Amino acid sequence: MLEIAFVRENIELVKKAIKNKGESVDITSLLEFDTQRRGLIQKRDEKRRERKEISRRIGELKREGRNTNAEENKAGKIAEEIKRIDKKLSEIEKNLYEILMQIPNVPHPSVPVKGDKIIIREWGKKREFDFEPLSYLDLANAISLLDLKRGVKVASSSFPSYKGDGARLERALINFMLDTHTSRGYTEVFTPFLVNRESMFGTGQLPKLEEDMYRIEKDDFFLNPTAEVPITNLHKNETIPGKKLPIKYVGYTACFRREAGSYGRETKGLIRVHQFNKVELVKFVLPDSSYNELETLLQDAEIILKLLEIPYRVKLLPVNDMSFASAKTYDIEVWAPVLKRWLEVSSISNFEDFQARRANIRFRDGKISGYVHTLNGSGLALPRLFIALLENYEQKDGSVRIPDKLVPYMGKEMIDKR
RNA sequence: GGAGGGAUGGCCGAGUGGACGAAGGCGCACGACUCGAAAUCGUGUGUCCGAUUUAUCGGAUCGGGGGUUCGAAUCCCUCUCCCUCCGCCA
DSSP, X not given: OOOHHHHHHTHHHHHHHHHHTTOOOOHHHHHHHHHHHHHHHHHHHHHHHHHHHHHHHHHHHHHTTOOOHHHHHHHHHHHHHXXXXXXXXXXXXXXXXXXXXXXXXXXXXXXXXXSSOEEEEEESOOOOOSSOOOOHHHHHHHTTOBOHHHHHHXXXXXXXXXXXXXXXXXXHHHHHHHHHHHXXXXXXXXXXXXXXXXXXXXXXXXXXXXXXXXXXXXXXXXXXXXXXXXXXXXXTTEEEEGGGOSEEEEEEEEEEOOOTTOTTSSOSTTSSOSEEEEEEEEEEEOGGGHHHHHHHHHHHHHHHHHHHTOOEEEEEOOGGGSOXXXXXXXXXEEEETTTTEEEEEEEEEXXXXXXXXXXXXXXEETTEEEEOEEEEEEEEEHHHHHHHHHHHHBOTTSOEEOOGGGHHHHTSSEEOOO
């Protein structure tokens, strides 16, 4: 959420952000409501002041045992007027906030408006095969790492089920990533998989993306779509002492997405699924430092791929590809050499104070106070990492070599052909 | 699931219709004292909204929302959360 005063004072900037992010918001009405609101507040506060004064006098007179009918009459009329203004005001405010909520975050000046994504860097060497390689899916089927058909029986399609060394590899990757990040200064958290409406609102998934979320109607809970939601909301409605910042969390969660509107795309295999695992990095930082923290957050996610020796590239997203709440976003994509595709495994964003204002997360640093800046990024999402690992490490004989750094977690150096 | 008790400033805690934005204490900041520190004494100490000549002024704020009243921390309704006991339970 942006501040109404900011919108008022930066109309052109805000309009540009709305347009470039592909949103449509009625700014004219917003500004009209804003003017009306401020006028009504002034009127109401003046009336309240009058009432306060008379009520105080009534108290004094009563203590002296004197009649107060005339004063009570007058105060009653003022009270009625206040009630009338209040009613009008709350209508206006409701309208105003409804529109204000629809305004996306304003991008950082360094972000290009649209066009091709800018490739910041590419790491590692794309693999060339001297044999006929299997795609990750054929390979996983051949050596029974996945049991997608039976997963369908349990839930529905795109709820993958892992098996044997596949299940073990998934678990090994999660533990490897958690350990790597905690050894580099992140505090591990393990949070609920269900989140309430307020939390979804706080990080900006609602109201826009409600259709993409699984919802438990009876209790009005949502299934966690990304650990960004539970982890960021850990500090909802808090004022954090400046000396405790930055706060850096890493957490594993299962993630659930309905992927409404993407039927028929990527329905096979692991590329787009309704349930997946993810290790997430979340930072709460002082406003001054958030763009430096974005760069180090990116590096912290990249380190996983360097350690696993999987080629990847980093892209800066243009405004039209950025999420609603983000001010600047990098994507990390891994190279799947058999599919011959880049697959997104992480999206790393600085939200500045956009989420903090919604979730009411402040800081106080001596005399300076304000909203913290929040950042997050996957570190990393599992399914596509799983794909890239298989394709980058499959052997001619149909076995899969385990990357050196992952061996202690996997407990073996090879997943053998069966 | 049943019964009862709670929620007050950064923290603890008093306050059952008017002089209460809220006693007292702790903490914190500044000052005095001191060679320095501790102790002591003094002063100050939140947040939000609006106006502004940006020094200030007005309003709101006692878990959230609604109501009664000229006037609510205080009375009523409702929701949320916490605690205690009972029941159930991996």
